[in-house]
Amino acid sequence: MSNSDVGTSSGGRYALILAGGSGTRLWPLSRTLLPKQLLALGGEATLLQSTAERVAKAFAPTGIAVVTNEEHVFEVRAQLRGQLPDVDSAVVAEPVGRNTLPAILLGLAPIVAADPQAVVGVFPADHRIDDVASWVRAMDRAAELARDGWFVTFGIPPKAPETGYGYIHRGEALGEGGYAVLGFTEKPDRETAEALLASGEYSWNSGMFVFRADVFLDAVAVHAPVLHDWWQARGKRPLADGYAGIPDVSVDYGVVEKLDRIAMVEAGFDWDDLGSWEALYRLGRRDASGCVIQGDVLALDCSNSLFFSQGGALAVAGVKDLIVIQTKDATLVCPVTEAQRVKDVVGALKKQGSKLVEAHVTVRRPWGSYTVLEEGPNFKIKRIEVLPGARLSLQMHHHRAEHWVVVSGTALVQVGEREILLTDNQSVDIPKTSLHRLSNPGKVPVEIIEIQSGPYLEEDDIVRFDDIYGREGKSPK
Template sequence: MILPVIMAGGNGSRLWPLSRQLFPKQFLKLHSDDTMLQSTVSRLQDIEHQPPLIICNEEHRFVVAEQLRSAGLNHGQILLEPVGRNTAPAIALAAFNAVNQGQDPLLLVLAADHVIQNTDAFTQAVEQAATLAAQDKLVTFGITPTHPETGYGYIKAGVMESNSAAVEQFVEKPDLATAQDYLQSGNYFWNSGMFMFKANVFLDELKQHRPDIYSACQSAMNNTSSDLDFIRIDKTAFELCPDDSIDYAVMEKTAQAMVVPMNADWSDIGSWSALWDIEEKDDNGNVCHGDVLNVDSRNSYINAQDKLVATVGLDNVVIVETKDAILVADKSKVQNVKDVVNELKAQGRSEVSEHREVYRPWGKYDSLDDGNRFKVKRITVKPGARLSTQMHHHRAEHWIVVTGTAKVIKDNEEVFLTENQSTYIPVGSVHSLENPGMVDLELIEVQSGGYLGEDDIVRFDDKYGRE
């Protein structure tokens, strides 16, 4: 049986300002009405498989769970990485998790941040790969190149037989002249980063070629704990694991590597220009999302999330507007967006890690305004959800209900509030907020005090297991 393993880690820094460390590109709706994670799970519908195993960073766990729940997508467990250690260790964790349960499935390893528009071609390639993987081969999917791309690694294939071939070589991202040669040769494919193999076969190869990674992941999976759908591994053991990709650790060293071509309109959306390439364009070559007004602008990608964006006489540009940041870039230089992210990190700016609107397991909040000794938020609590029982040492809070019903417990006093009603939470008061209703609860929170940081929270009880 096929077990899809969906790797939902990574930061997608080249898609800033939409992609942030705490809400990276796999959780965004970039190419359809579904997020990229939701699309990845949905395209498995024509493949007979076990419920997918999702691997993600621990700080993304509630986003993953909520996106799968809201889309009604069946899934298995969500395996949490306490730290990122690249793809080889992540896949090893999935393989050990299956083997420790007495299984040896065919692992179909997929990234959660790829676009695949031809689902039929994807399904056919998976079926082809399953036949090879059942014969103890380690299969990678090679994307049939459509142009001399310099942003992808390549796979050199041997003689093609029955739509598959032995892998002769993995090669790094080439310069343009080399990429043109690869395209003309006909036996080079883009490296998709998707794989298929038996769990035990992969572990055997990993043990042979990278015993250090094998041992660290084995130790991490020998001491796991579960809560809700989440699997937590031994953090100390995993922190000792080397950082390496599956290509370097296994695929470039094994004698059992095979490549199956996939011509499925694939893209890894590694930049804003890559997204412009695959999107439908208007008569002037523009791709526009949101409230956009163009006057004599051409060949551009414009994404307005919150405000009207108007352009005049622009050509070959990218403009991405969010509530707290705006990117303006030459479309031919968008790979350098990562330099902006690096500079934001160096300056300690919050825009590198989170949006103004922040998602929590109970809902979300939007920071509307802040100044000296005050902050204003719009808080949305999902039906049946409850914030932790908590207190603050440095701030007081005023809550005004806009829609819905709020159940407030304040120093053991319980009160229900509806539209236009409010309450005051003094400094040091132990309190909680719950939505007992059937519709979203929305309220305005006004914080005041000498320190308003999110770390001024002492939690006494939390249904989501946060500390």
């Protein structure tokens, strides 16, 4: 069975890539507005791009959809343009994060409309899989089992008593690498993980699934009736309506762990969930001292450590078994053995109301990007780049005034009813509460310096009146 059977009238093969989540265990590189799946970690392609390329080996590109957070839609589309034929319709937006079961149901809507008995594969966007040919063979076997009504998982032969993964208890053999599943164990403690590994009956749960759409929806109706009622109402209103009010539940807890007919295909491919700095250290290319180094790093007499710099020169001396991650606005230091505690750091920062959880100093937008250069009480300075042909929303601010200076390119600026063209070293004032818009009518990027002043300078002080990207009434520029 190959990807040639995608899109047939009944029982074709389709894929859902789940590209939500914030990747908190990879902070400070991964942030809410630019999570790990949108980053290139150890290569030129981002994790999302690598996943889409792999999935396209087993599923036709026309049968691939991506579910992501509404905040990331434009970045996801930009990264996958050229990989997916109709990327605008292939990327489905979650209005808010509601875990994996609602996300899968949201992505299933257009698939079921085209093919109610579709065989659907669900794949997280942050996995590393090197042997793609073996992965494709596993998908073929899973599709065969799914057509027979099995809900299919993929088991990874465990290499260590890992406490950060779930485990699958293998049962009766189903032939050709398939097994019935007896049960699941979620992220055990060290002692339990060692016992599971020693038994020889357990595999790591990869978090990938294949199922027949109608069988899956029948299971949702039984085990998650509130979500099924919301799903059934899709013909009366857009499915995204009411999304914030539905239960936040994983597909494992909401459905999978309650099923009777679950199969596992044993993976013949290398797999890793790139969910922590320890994983990136373990998989990285080590030097003679056992160190993995990326970026502008000077390491003297160090061993068995991970050093990553994206924010200038990083110098370390005489340390071992350490993780040091540096970005332009934050630095993380912890032992390799404590890498899982990064999520605790993020939790503490959230309680403090820190902006370091949300965004880097450079934030990407559909029209380009902005970088915060400096800020303090009652002022903020940004460098803004607007791509050729792009324009920001028509907007106003209640609490701040702005002063724009063009550094390069030609900017078309609207202030109230007036429009003016500005070039290098020309400037304009944007008074508080005035309607304004910045556009780039030229063929090269426009770069400006924006100086904000006022008692409140956060991004939610934006009232949007018109936006070519469909973001009216939402806070990001």
